[in-house]
Amino acid sequence: MKLTVFHRSYRFRQPFRTSGWSMESREVLLLHIASADGAHTGWGECAPLPAFGTETLAEAEQIVSDASAVLAACRVSPHECTEDLDAALPGLARSPAARFALESALLDLEARSRGMSVADFLGGQHRSSIPVNAVIGGGPPGEAARLATEAVREGFRCLKMKVGGGDLEHDLDRLRAVRSSVDPSVSLRLDANGAWDFGEAEEALRAFIPYDVEYIEQPVAAEAVDELAALTGMNILPIAADEAAHSPESVRVLLERRAAHVLVIKPMAMGGLRLARECVLLAREYGVDVVFTSLIDSSVGRHAVAQLCASLPDPLRPQGLATGRLFAEDSGRDVIVDGTFALPTETGLGMTPVLEGA
Template identity: 40%
Template sequence: MNRHEFSLDLVAPLSTARGRIERREGVLVGIGADGVRGVGEATPLPGWTESIDDCRTALDAVADADAIGGLRAVDDPREPLADAPAAITDPLADAPAARHAVESALLDATGRRRDRSLAALLADRPAATVPVNATLGDAPAAETVAAAIDAVDAGVACLKVKVGVGSLDRDVTRLRSVRAAVGSDVALRADANGAWDRETAREAIEALATLDLAYLEQPLPATDLSGHAALRGRGVDIALDETLAEMPPAAILGADAADVVVLKPMALGGPGRAVRTARSARAAGVDPVVTTTVDAAPARTAAVHVAAAIPEIRPCGLATRDTLATDLCPDPVPVEDGAVAVPDGPGVAGSAFDDLV
């Protein structure tokens, strides 16, 4: 197993519920399977995955395992590591980013060997394009409206507005201003990143119910399943994101705590796991949406394939290349007219990443 570490600065610090992020550090791995090499990316995100140090430790253990040289192209792409020996799977059990890299590399190698794209491995009839949303930060109303208009003019038909930093009145004014500016044909989401208590969240839903919000994302702290469940059915759908970093998807679905789940393949442990989680969510009547963890090109491209493998998916948070000051290679999945074309070459992106690791 070959490895290459990288560090990419962000254009501007990214504020999350877990703090500010100024750069993304990760590891690329190259793994051979049946004589074909695949490439995968591990870019840990604090709070959602293991740390970069723990990621390195997990990948060290996998690289040292004798079995790594005998891996074969996977039989079931939806469970790529099902037949892998414990010497490989055990170190990855608590390291989802490292697992994402290994699983992605095996799927990439399998796709190249079978001359099929990753999306075609994961689904019988994957989509050719995936719609994306634009994310608008916590700027004042006028700036938020200007950014919204720019995004819509560029072809984006779904906007996600960050809320929860200032007062609720301020957020309601911002969202009403955006809705008035872009009209009723543009989907509008709000993301509180777990900032509110139950009373504030209820007040927010009452105030926003007339704006035809597609959903309100993570209004309460991540562990408050019963609180999120109680917010459902009040006129605005509830989406959970950070909660998936705190507890397994089955617990969320079992608690009826969400109308939508936001799936990050890096945090879930790989493309195959993400697609399986999406199918479980749909079976429970919950809609999946796919987002990146502000990844480099290999993982971002793999996330596009994941989204393409989920039928009739809503706009996804895949337009994150512009968040990075630089990338590892030219972007295989640029956004055009509010959508991303899914690479149709073998594996994740053909040979686009071969020189990186």
């Protein structure tokens, strides 16, 4: 198999900000793997985000370069090549974004060669679309209300808003503005990105009770699992672990500790679609739901995660894959209608990236 790498930079419509950092564009590697005879190809995306604990772009480039020789010598079916890569490249386990991209491209290649979607190849439920939430960011009250109104008008029934970037009163003003601008049946999720210490988190959770919050992501730092478990046990509001759920090992710890009501998992940071899918099945044994989100990936990465979501058993909460709205430039186009991500009817990932003009 032959591996080709395309380095692309995609601008956001406006700087993407979260508590502690911001970025104006997304640097990604698009991986193209062709079968030995050139008859079939697959695509994957590597979008590292060191602020979330992944490798750097330079580290990803190196491991992807090392993978090229392994793929050239691989004589098993494409989806089995991931095991060869893991065995030959010890550093791949420490490069989750690169591993995600390589596995995605190999699964895309395998599924295309079989005339099926990646979702069908992964097995399980078959879906033509998946529900998704809209992101309304961390702007001032008026802007948050406007974005919420626009999202609901477009058919979204679930909104996600950043909190913790300022003082609590500012967040409460924004919550009031959003809740007063949309129907009470619209779900509202909050994401603090670990902004608070335990006392601040408890205060915020109690203050948010009147606003019918579906759950709040990562109210305390990712490494503060004891505090996360304590907040979960208090049952003030449903707690979701996001940054804390960064690996299969961390997911198992969170589940065993009963440290969250919901897990929010980014397959790009987890290291692959199949590892992420295993986490869902494990979480279901504990009665814990999983929501998948992008790592602010471009369209190739989002389509890979959408295929994973399409394979999952019911029930399926809205997933965090409507982030294409953030991009002024992108590797492709998502079809989102009435708050659902429409799965393409083509085989594999269902899409081929647009490389021109990036």
